[in-house]
Amino acid sequence: MSKVKVARKSTRIDMTAMSDVTVLLLTFFMLTSTFVKKEPVQVTTPASVSEIKIPETNILSILIDPKGKVFMSMDKQGDMMETLTKVGKDYGVTFTDEELKKFKIASTFGVPMKSMKAYLALKPDQQDKVLATLGIPTDSLDNQFKSWVRNAKLTNPELRIAIKADQGTPYKVIKDVMTSLQDLRENRYNLITALKK
Amino acid sequence: MAEIQSNEGGGKKKKGGSKQKKLSVHIDFTPMVDMNMLLITFFMLCTSLSKPQTMEISMPSNDKKLTKDDQPPVKASKAITLVLAGGDSLFYYNGLPDYKDYNSLKLSSYDANGIRSFLLSRNKEATVKIQELKKQREELKISQDTLQARISRIKGGKDTPVVIIKATDNATYKNLIDALDEMQICNIGLYVIDKITPTETFLMKNYRSKGAFSKNTGK
Numbered sequence: 272m273s274k275v276k277v278a279r280k281s282t283r284i285d286m287t288a289m290s291d292v293t294v295l296l297l298t299f300f301m302l303t304s305t306f307v308k309k310e311p312v313q314v315t316t317p318a319s320v321s322e323i324k325i326p327e328t329n330i331l332s333i334l335i336d337p338k339g340k341v342f343m344s345m346d347k348q349g350d351m352m353e354t355l356t357k358v359g360k361d362y363g364v365t366f367t368d369e370e371l372k373k374f375k376i377a378s379t380f381g382v383p384m385k386s387m388k389a390y391l392a393l394k395p396d397q398q399d400k401v402l403a404t405l406g407i408p409t410d411s412l413d414n415q416f417k418s419w420v421r422n423a424k425l426t427n428p429e430l431r432i433a434i435k436a437d438q439g440t441p442y443k444v445i446k447d448v449m450t451s452l453q454d455l456r457e458n459r460y461n462l463i464t465a466l467k468k
Numbered sequence: 469m470a471e472i473q474s475n476e477g478g479g480k481k482k483k484g485g486s487k488q489k490k491l492s493v494h495i496d497f498t499p500m501v502d503m504n505m506l507l508i509t510f511f512m513l514c515t516s517l518s519k520p521q522t523m524e525i526s527m528p529s530n531d532k533k534l535t536k537d538d539q540p541p542v543k544a545s546k547a548i549t550l551v552l553a554g555g556d557s558l559f560y561y562n563g564l565p566d567y568k569d570y571n572s573l574k575l576s577s578y579d580a581n582g583i584r585s586f587l588l589s590r591n592k593e594a595t596v597k598i599q600e601l602k603k604q605r606e607e608l609k610i611s612q613d614t615l616q617a618r619i620s621r622i623k624g625g626k627d628t629p630v631v632i633i634k635a636t637d638n639a640t641y642k643n644l645i646d647a648l649d650e651m652q653i654c655n656i657g658l659y660v661i662d663k664i665t666p667t668e669t670f671l672m673k674n675y676r677s678k679g680a681f682s683k684n685t686g687k
Contacts, residue, residue, distance in 0.1 A: 286497030293504035300508060304515035317642040319649045321523040335641075433522060438642035442552070442635040445644065446663075449527060458529055461522040464645055 308344065309378045311402040312336035317438035319464035329429045331420070332463070334379065335436035339444035340406030341416055342381030343423075350427045351375045357422035362415075364388065381407045384415055409447045417451045424457070432460035523648060528660055542630045548590065550583065550631060551668045552647055554638025558583055559675065565667050570678055573671045578646045587654035590629045594622050598655050623657025631659040634668055 305327075314336060327346075334342040345351050352371045359366055362384040366374070370391045374380065377398065382390045382405045390401060409416040424430055432452065436445060452460060544563035551559040551573075558576045560583065566572035576582040588595055598619055605615045622628075633647050644661070651659045 283496075286501050287495075290497040290500045290504065293501055293508060297504055297508050297511070300511040300515065304511060304517050305519065307514060307516050316520065317645040319521065319523055319645050320652055321521050321649070323522050323524060324519050325522040435520075436641045438640060438645070440641040441637060442639040442641065442644060443637040445641050446635070446637075449661075453527055453529065456529060459524070459526045461524050462645065462648075463520045463522050466518070466521050467649075 309399075310334060310344075311342055311379055311381070311399065312340065314435060314437045315439075316435060316463055316465045318467035320467050321464060322466070325433060325461060325463065326431065329427065329431055330433050331423050331430045332433045332435055333448065334381075335434065335440050335444060335448065336406075337437040337439045339440065340381065341409050341444075341448065342379050342402075342406060343419055344379040345423060345427075345430075347427065348375040350423065350430075351380075353426045354419065354423045357425065358384065358415075358418050359387075361418050361422070366391075381405060383408055383413075409444070409451060414451060416448070417455060420452065420457065421455055424455070432457055433463050434460060435463040523645070525648065525661070528662075542632075546627070546630050548587070548629050548631050549668070550633050550647055551664070551672065552633065552635040552639040552643045553672060554636060556640075556643065558643070558647070559672060560586070561671065565671055567670065567674070570671075570674045573675045575675070578643070578650075583647075584650055584653060587629070587631070587650060587656065591654055591656060594625060594628050594655050594657075597622050619655075620657070623655055625657070628655075628657050631656050633659060633661045634664045635661070636664055636668075636672075 312334065314334060330346050332344050334344065336342075345354070352375045355366060355371060355374050364384060364387065366388075370388070373391050379402070381402060386405070390398065390405070393401060407416045407419060408414065420432070434445075434448065452458075547563050549561050549565075551561075553559060556578065558578060559573050560576055561573050576586065601610070601615055601618055601622075604610050605612070610618075631651060633644070635644055635647075648659075650656075
């Protein structure tokens with residue numbers, strides 16, 4: 272009896288084509304997408320039919336969470352440092368170089384001035400936790416928000432203001448922010464929305 | 469695992485063979501694909517594809533120095549006031565408020581049959597014109613610039629309504645955006661976000677009590 276020979280097939284697959292596809296996809300993703308900014312609070316923007324895209328640079332974005340906490344972020348780190356120094360001057364706080372450096376790497380800020388020093392002394396992971404519970408005071412007694420916006424505008428006059436608020440935010444908070452902006456004669460600004468499907 | 473196979477094959481040696489060996493180069497791309505997949509996953513998770521949309525608004529200045537003369541009054545026949553109340557409800561009234569008749573304040577909604585149909589009916593003339601222009605643009609008869617210029621001229625026309633949006637503290641941000649959206653859909657050229665006044669609070673109370681409130685207060 273002769274043994275049945277099993278033909279040994281090579282299982283090697285040519286991966287060149289696969290590699291082509293993945294590189295193509297990778298290029299696509301790298302070119303079209305923008306990095307998600309780390310935000311202390313989750314915000315769902317309301318949908319609208321407006322189709323104007325937001326410019327990429329010189330944006331001062333104001334983040335308002337459903338409970339009414341206000342945070343801010345700027346896209347230029349140099350501006351952030353200068354703004355902090357100026358706001359610090361308003362409130363009689365001076366910052367060391369190290370504190371400024373720590374401040375500028377944070378993507379979003381929103382801490383009352385009196386606890387700013389203590390906040391900057393924290394480690395980055397602790398900062399994230401604390402930040403979500405704070406926010407810039409906007410009430411009429413202690414309106415630090417105005418000071419931030421004014422100084423940010425002084426630092427960079429080209430700055431455009433964009434408000435990004437959660438759809439469930441009560442109008443009362445929005446009104447406070449808008450009146451503060453009106454007081455500063457910032458009458459033109461953008462409201463960030465999502466595209467309506 | 470790059471490998472170089474030389475196909476020397478069966479060992480048949482050719483005579484006078486100073487022929488070059490044929491080399492076939494096989495490179496194993498599996499690790500490359502692995503790495504690319506990893507990168508793609510990273511990009512998909514850490515980036516967002518869509519840039520956020522934005523709505524540009526300009527608010528009126530609340531400069532104290534401005535006198536009444538700087539703020540031209542709006543004809544009562546052109547004015548529509550929207551009151552954004554809590555619980556996703558919305559009221560509107562035409563022109564001047566009527567304190568006696570609680571029916572002057574009308575309850576509406578944010579969907580297509582609500583405030584949109586009302587505003588479109590008020591702004592019919594401009595809407596029809598703008599739709600015609602857009603059709604012309606689609607047929608490439610006019611340029612984008614002329615389209616924009618003409619639309620803004622129509623929006624700023626004499627008889628287009630002026631909408632005053634007043635939001636109560638109970639309204640949400642979504643309500644405000646929805647209302648602003650309707651302005652864009654209905655081609656309202658002039659609209660303003662204003663603070664709520666006692667007038668609106670009164671009208672709303674009056675509406676809820678079906679006119680009893682105005683009788684009691686004797687207005």
